[in-house]
Amino acid sequence: MSTVLLTSCESGVTKPQGEVHFAQQASDLKADPAIEYGRLPNGLRYAVRQNETPSNTASLLMRIDTGSLNESDETRGIAHFLEHMAFNGSENIPENEMIKRLERFGLAFGADTNASTSFDETIYQLELPEVNEEIVNETMMIMRETASRLTLDADAIDRERGIILAEKRTRNSPAFQAFIDSLNFYLEGSRVPNRIPIGTPETIASVTREQFVDFYRGYYRPDNTFITFVGDFETSYAIEKIEEYFGDWEAVGEAKPDLDPGVVSFDTPRTHVYSNPEVETSVSLSTLSKPVDLDDNAKTREQVLIDNLGNTILTRRLGMLARSEDAKFISASASTYDLFDAAEVSTLSVNTQSDAWDAGLAQAEQMLRQALAFGFTQAELDEQLANYRKGLEVAVQTSPTRRTPSLARRILSSFASDSVVTSPQADLELFQKRADAITLERVEKAFREQWAKLETAPQLELTTNQDIEGGEATLEAAYAASRAIPVEAQIEKAAQTFAYTDFGPAGKVVERSKIEDIEITTVMFDNNVRLNIKKTPYETEVIRLKVAMGGGSLTFPTDQPGFRTFAPNMIGLSGLEAHSVDDIRTLMAGKSVGAAISFDNRNMTISGSTVPGDLDDQLNLMAAYAIAPGYRAEAQSQYNKYIESFYPTLDSTPGGVSARDVPRLIRSGDTRYGFPTQAELLELDFDDVKTWREANVDGSAIEVSVVGDVDEEAVIAAVARTFGALPERAKLPVMPPLSLRQLTFPQGSKVPTKLTHAGDPETAMLQIYWPAPDGSDIETSRKVSTLSRMFRLRLTEELRESEGASYSPRAFSYASRLFPDYGYIGASLELSPAEIDVMSEKVEAIAAEFRAGDFDASLFDRAIKPTRERIENSLEDNGYWMSVIDSAQTDPVPLDNHRSRDATYQNMTVEDIQAVAKQIFDPKSVYKVQILPGT
Secondary structure, three states: OOOEEEOEEOOEEOOOOOOOOOHHHHOOOOOOOOEEEEEOOOOOEEEEEEOOOOOOOEEEEEEEOOOHHHOOHHHOOHHHHHHHHOOOOEOOOOOOOHHHHHHHOOOOEOOOEEEEEOOOOEEEEEEEOOOOHHHHHHHHHHHHHHHHOEOOOHHHHHHHHHHHHHHHHHHOOHHHHHHHHHHHHHOOOEOHHHOOOOOOHHHHHHOOHHHHHHHHHHHOOHHHEEEEEEEOOOHHHHHHHHHHHHOOOOOOOOOOOOOOOEOOOOOOOEEEEEEOOOOOEEEEEEEEEOOOOOOOOHHHHHHHHHHHHHHHHHHHHHHHHHOOOOOOOOEEEEEEEEEOOOEEEEEEEEEEOOOOHHHHHHHHHHHHHHHHHHOOOHHHHHHHHHHHHHHHHHHHHHHHHOOHHHHHHHHHHHHHOOOOOOOHHHHHHHHHHHHHHOOHHHHHHHHHHHOHHHOOOOEEEEEEOOOOOOOHHHHHHHHHHHHOOOOOOOOOOOOOOOOOOOOOOOOOEEEEEEEOOOOEEEEEEOOOOEEEEEEOOOOOOOEEEEEEEEOOHHHOOOOOOOHHHHHHHHHHHOOEOOOOHHHHHHHOOOOOOOOEEEEOOOEEEEEEEEOHHHHHHHHHHHHHHHHOEOOOHHHHHHHHHHHHHHHHHHHHOHHHHHHHHHHHHOOOOOOOOOOOOHHHHHOOOHHHHHHHHHHHOOOOOEEEEEEEOOOHHHHHHHHHHOHHHOOOOOOOOOOOOHHHOOOOOOOOOOOOEEEEEOOOOOOEEEEEEEEOOOOOOHHHHHHHHHHHHHHHHHHHHHHHHHOOOOOOOEEEEEEOOOOOOOEEEEEEEEEOHHHHHHHHHHHHHHHHHHHOOOOOHHHHHHHHHHHHHHHHHHOOOHHHHHHHHOOOOOOOHHHHHHHHHHHHHHHOOHHHHHHHHHHHOOHHHOEEEEEEEOO
16 A cells, blocks of 8 residues: 655755645645654655653544534534443444454543534544554554444434434533633624534434434545554555554445535624632633634734733733732733633633622723733843743753653644744744744734723623623623723833842751662751652653641641631742742743642642753742742632632532542541531631741751752752751651541431532432542552452443443542541442432442452453553653652652552453452442532
8 A cells, every 4th residue: 555755845845746645735834843744645644753751651632624514514522422422333343343353452431531522523432552563453453443334323323313322411510601602792603502522412312324324435435534643663565554543434325415504793792691609700801803714824923922912911910910919800811812712701700709890890990901002121122032932942852751641632633723833943943043023012912912902892792600680781881981082001010030049058958868779869857857869751851849837727627617728829829938830920931930729638738840950949939938928808808709709609510519528428527528507718818828838848858859850969059958958857756646637437328418519400419438448558548459459440331431421420539548437439420410329239249249349350350451551651751750749758658569560460360350349349338429510
């Protein structure tokens, strides 16, 4: 089988006679030379690339150039429905066998085996855990079966209807309903709002096999298909496989054309109010214009950057205002984007409290008008250009170890958008050549052009949980009142210098050793600060850091339930004593640094990542967060606005109610878990955090862990200068007392606990829990985890595939060494309220099967094989290594768990799981929760 190869050259790729098959053929941009593009004689196009991160893995993606926009009124939802049918029988794979086959090869459904349908494309994705002849042949065969050999059996279609309806229920949240309403507002006149990929209940129930076949043959055709195959192989091998499996594909029947998407009115001012008691409030001011289909070339990329910069600077201003005490809104942003190829939208989007939408709109609108009238400052532009340049530089530095799935996705998305995949080095060189031409005058001109229709055709939209008296007229009046207020130029802030660069004399190393089998260097400084270092080759020039300090969530006040939510937000939002969050962003512009504050049970952690050249700045910032919290009043103001907006919507979905209440219920009412009342979340202030932090964090033990492409001596010196220079710390972390580590599983009951949600009346949630062993024995915990994966597979087979009752049944387990005699296995399903009792009985029947040991080696193999594959792949994941070493000197258990992990899973047997299942699935201990529609 021959193929047309398109090879790289200075002006892109060699342009064949006739049609242009890839964007680079009509561009002055040079395609990434590592990618080989080609087209088979039948019209199928592909791109292949060799990539070794992670080693011996690959990503295979297939894109069909059709989606819901090509559906008729009678077949709405058929493109997405057809995607489901790819897993329900083909010429060589019986119904319900495809997923099982893939699982036996180590591909987990959902994580490695996936598909998606949008308005204009359908994508199938397989992540190969190994690259060998058997797996490559299997995955290529499955993709070919999907492309042209689906049986589309009428009975199988009927069986899948319930699953599609279950998926529709899962997605039909108040937020999704608001999104649909917004599409109708912006794209009135277009077919887009009436072609939501999930379809309608009526068409899902009525679409026929003949209509499936007609759509399948009309759009699933070789000249409508693009395949990208990226992985640890020679590109010639990948091309041979594509030719072998797809070269003989011949289209059947006539091709179906893309349907006209309709016309949007771009020049008519419009106003719209959408009210739903279960949504958060937002208001937007936008303009619409006809999309311009620009070729991807150097000139276009320069203009796109210039177009984006104005909105980026305005968004930066809006963010700074949002974090001030004077803010009338929670958050706001400005952007220009293409909305499903139907309209180009420039939008000012403002999130507010429900009773402050008019004040929030006014404040943001006036800031937009201020930017249009007075422009920006050179300092603002320089900050954004420095960040953009740094991003390009980091992309070049890290390019040798880019991960295969993200590369494959980028190739596919670039093909879909008719753009060229250029190399990171080429992107940086292009920017450097044109950076001097990116002037303030050009940015301001482009910004004003983007918003030109604001004067003649503004689009005003309010989404709110309140009834607005006067509706659209009230919204228009609020906008007119704001526009009547004159604006003045923004006052430029004086430049600052980062205040935290000198922490005192550098600490001295008093201990240094090597954990040879895991290749970790451990260091202790004379102030008792500990340092763990692991050098890895898996992310070129990327360094990950984590600082663990005393004072985890178990030390939070037990009489203040809102503290778990309040403290992390306050510490993260309030910046440093000398600098606000916005000051830090400006001071660190052009540097790859950042710090995130979080809490686990035992520690407050500060995490970040950087590149070698910015290591000193990264550690300066992290050390500053460790010793100089900001306690800024504006952070509390922002937090309060967010809670007042977010909390009332928690009951808008079963999942929100579950997050609020169930963590507390399955701990017998322990008020430290779940979400407390809104009043309890708002009753705290900074004095509470300060008092807690002084008692539990200041002076506590510090353990710094560093993983990545490091120079050990440079890391030791940088940590010695920062954390090693701090006043003496406690030598060891404090274990919270047993009284704080006691959790109790609720008493088992045949009668479910019933909760209500205020969302879709056709959606309910069932959650069932069984007590399980704690995490003190890692071997047992791993068996319980494997049991939960097997349980999920059975739930999927029975409740999704056989019953069509739940779109995505979940099963999970929890165990911790900190909480003696507490753990659980759980299952969660979204269902129709009418089916919840029957499905509860079925879940318990499956649990009874497991208790009796009534499952075979096949089910075990399908659960354990993806786990074993993930173990191998995790060894090339710096995130995994951080979890191994981050307590190497104070808690050796994670090191021992790593050492035993592979052997445990390799040696685990069906009999091991049967013994655990018999212990756990006791019907007398089951605890059930039903979350039903209601008030």
